[in-house]
Amino acid sequence: MTRAGVAAPVTNPRRLSGGANLESWLFDCGDEAFVLRRAPSEEWLASRPIDMAEEAAIVRHAHAGGVPAPEVVAELRPDDGIGRGFVMRCLPGTADPEVTLSSPPSLGEELAVAMARIHALDPAALPFLRVLKPADGVEALHQQFLDAGGDRPIIALGLAWLRANLPPEAQPKVVHGDLRIGNVMSHEGRLSGVLDWELTHLGDGHEDLAYGCMTVWRFGRLDKLGFGLTDIDTLARAYEGAGGEPFDPVRFRFWLIYRTVWWALGTLGMGKTWRSGVDRQIERVVVGRRTSEQELDLLRLLEGDAPEAERARPLAPAPAAPEPGDGEPTAIEMLTAVSEWLASTVKERLSGRERWELAVTQNALGIVRRQLAGRPATSDMALTQDILAGRVTLATPGLLADLRRRALDTLSADMPKYPALAQARGLWE
Structure with a gap:
């Protein structure tokens, strides 16, 4: 691999298990280990907001700016015959969430420092990045919802809330866009790298703060709201102490709800990707059934806005399981x-x-x-349209109890081991 400055053959290539979108291949070259980040197809690349060369430029800029990002050593060329991508020097440690989440809480503070450094990067060096404005983002989510059928009431509830609670536009900063446990590497309890920059854009730094705090990315650490490692106050103080902007809980909640709706729609889109033939991996159809996880989380985020009488309303009994036959x-x-x-x-x-x-x-x-x-139907076009039009809200008698029942029963069929499901049952049933 002479472009990496090493005149040695590539040996022991093996595909890494993670990576819902791009492929990652670990290989050896001489005495060093490297990672190839590669697009699965040209068709898939066509749908991306940034191409592989731009992602490589982002990683280089972050690495030079003091962010613990990998060092890019080579980019693929057409005559390589292996597609589009780039090669990075392998960082020490692992991205395994179980390992990372067993680290000391101080790793959460290190993540906050890395986040502040990302947000301090000069946007002028990355002129191709798009700007995400809250209002534009919400309307894009609404269109994505309609394209996916527009018939799931809990997602509609989230969209209605986002439209009614748009924050002022913030000074655009470089936002990683996918900063969470699973996309960072840890080594001996310390942060060793920030990975997967394919969703980088310009926007509100609170989006990064909120995204990694989503329940789904805490992998069962329900009591540690700050990236599954610490509490949000500690995370916010470390972020501010490293030069990040003052923490605003209102903006944080907006982006937490925004990103939960975003990922609910992202999971729905996985089925479309599989059906189109662009990517026929079985992972696509399985992730496409994780929408119910985000619906449960979304309802948990929104239910506090309901009147106390609705929050206390009992749920209908769960349907009985079928008896085995003879x-x-x-x-x-x-x-x-x-x-x-x-x-x-x-x-x-x-x-x-x-x-x-x-x-x-x-x-x-x-x-x-x-x-x-037995799985309840997820489609309810009439109720969805009533919610989007404001004719039905969390103050409507019985709505919250109905949506809670639906969320529990659907998630029980789709992903019964999702950690937040047992917690929600204990609170709601």
Whole structure:
């Protein structure tokens, strides 16, 4: 790999298990390890707000600006014959959320410092970055919602709230856009790198602060609201102490709700990506059923605005589970048998990315089993339109209880191990 300054052959290439969009390949060259970040296809690149060369420029700018970002050492050329992408020197440590979240709380403060450095980067050096204004962003989400069917009431509730609570525009800063546990590397309890810059844009720094605090990115650390590592006050103080702007809880809540709606729609879009043939990985259809996670989280974020009487209203009982039969094996039982066979026979033969894909496949089988056992309909166009028009709100008698019941039952079928589900059951049922 002579463009990296090393005249040595590439050895031991292996695909890393993470990366919902771009591919990451770890390989050795001489005595060093490198990572190739590669686009899966030209069709997929066409839908991105920035191309691979621009992402490489962002990473270089961040690295030069004191952010713990990887060092870009080479970019792919057409004559390489392996697509679009770039090569980075491998950072020490791991991006495994379980490892990162076992780090001391001080790692959360290190993340806040890195965030402040990102927001201090000179936007003029990245003239291709788009600016995200709150009003424009909300209307784009609304259009995305309509394109996805526009029929899910809880997402409509979030959109109605966002439209009614737009914050003033902030001085545009460089925003990472995907700064969360899973996209950072830790080594021996310290922050070693910030990864995955494909969503970088200009906007409000509070968007980065809020995004990593979403429930989904805390991987079960429900009591540690600050990136799953600390509390939000400590995170905000560390951010301000490193030169970040003063923390504004109102703007923070706006972006927390905005990004929850954004990811709910992002998961819905995964199914469209799979159907189009642009990316036929099984992960796409499984992530496409994680929308119910975000609906539950969104309702938790919004329910405090409901009158006390509505928050205290009891829920309807959950539907009873079907009883197993005595005749021929049902479709549910056959799917269970397939999943058990995969676990007992195939799993031990796989490693790395393939083993991870097997886990995703078993998750897909489980989703189908539970849907066959009974999953409520997610579409309610009439209620959705009433919410968007303001005819129905959280003050409407019975609405919150109805949406809570729907959220619990849908998520129980889709992702029953989602940590916030058990907590919500304890609070609502």
